[in-house]
Amino acid sequence: MKKILLFFLLILHFSVKAQDADSIFITPANRAVLMQQLIRLPCKIELKDKVKTICDKIEKYLISYKNDPNFADDKFAKVANLQALKSVKMGGYGIGALIYENKSRKILYAAHNAQMTKLRSDLHGEMAVLNDFEDNPKNKKYRNKYVFKEGLTIFSSAEPCPMCFIRIATVGANTKFCTAGPDDGMTQRVQCLPPYWRDLASKISIKKAQSSPIMQMIAHVLFYSYLLDNRHI
Ligand SMILES: [Zn+2]
Numbered sequence: 020m021k022k023i024l025l026f027f028l029l030i031l032h033f034s035v036k037a038q039d040a041d042s043i044f045i046t047p048a049n050r051a052v053l054m055q056q057l058i059r060l061p062c063k064i065e066l067k068d069k070v071k072t073i074c075d076k077i078e079k080y081l082i083s084y085k086n087d088p089n090f091a092d093d094k095f096a097k098v099a100n101l102q103a104l105k106s107v108k109m110g111g112y113g114i115g116a117l118i119y120e121n122k123s124r125k126i127l128y129a130a131h132n133a134q135m136t137k138l139r140s141d142l143h144g145e146m147a148v149l150n151d152f153e154d155n156p157k158n159k160k161y162r163n164k165y166v167f168k169e170g171l172t173i174f175s176s177a178e179p180c181p182m183c184f185i186r187i188a189t190v191g192a193n194t195k196f197c198t199a200g201p202d203d204g205m206t207q208r209v210q211c212l213p214p215y216w217r218d219l220a221s222k223i224s225i226k227k228a229q230s231s232p233i234m235q236m237i238a239h240v241l242f243y244s245y246l247l248d249n250r251h252i
Pocket of ligand 1: 143145
């Protein structure tokens with residue numbers, strides 16, 4: 020009887036843990052909900068912490084984080100999250116992006132959202148890294164005119180929005196993202212596009228990366244970090 024009871028308690032324990040992990044990905048309605056999600060991270064964040072302290076604690080955790088070998092994309096998720104954090108620390112939105120070579124897995128470019136810091140409406144994380152990459156003449160070898168040759172991947176901390184999705188479809192590069200964007204992400208809404216863009220998007224793969232739950236959680240909270248000080252317009 021004791022063994023049966025223990026078994027059910029274990030099931031309950033793990034199902035609650037799973038629910039905890041799942042609930043962190045629910046879009047936070049306000050600062051209080053986001054704070055609860057932040058406190059659940061293993062970064063020792065407390066309710067009284069100000070934005071700077073929260074950023075410092077996440078940064079400390081990320082820098083010491085060892086990539087989980089069970090998740091092939093953890094290396095890229097960590098760098099994208101560090102970029103996202105850099106933006107938050109500068110008063111911007113928490114999205115980071117990079118471009119890497121598939122064969123060598125070398126990161127060629129990394130950038131972050133710069134809408135607030137540069138006051139440019141187009142500078143989402145993905146757009147910023149694509150601009151940096153395309154502006155360097157040395158990268159012509161990776162491209163056929165403006166379209167990417169095979170062998171490069173774009174990686175974002177968060178699911179591409181409609182604007183970035185169309186740019187990515189235009190350059191024709193496979194893309195991965197760390198956390199889904201239930202409110203603004205485009206990957207589940209491809210059918211809403213006009214036929215030309217739908218066809219173009221069908222030629223590439225834009226999907227969720229294989230990154231650890233903790234990298235996904237950090238990408239999620241950084242995406243919604245604008246709620247911490249109402250920096251969202
Ligand atoms: Zn975007």
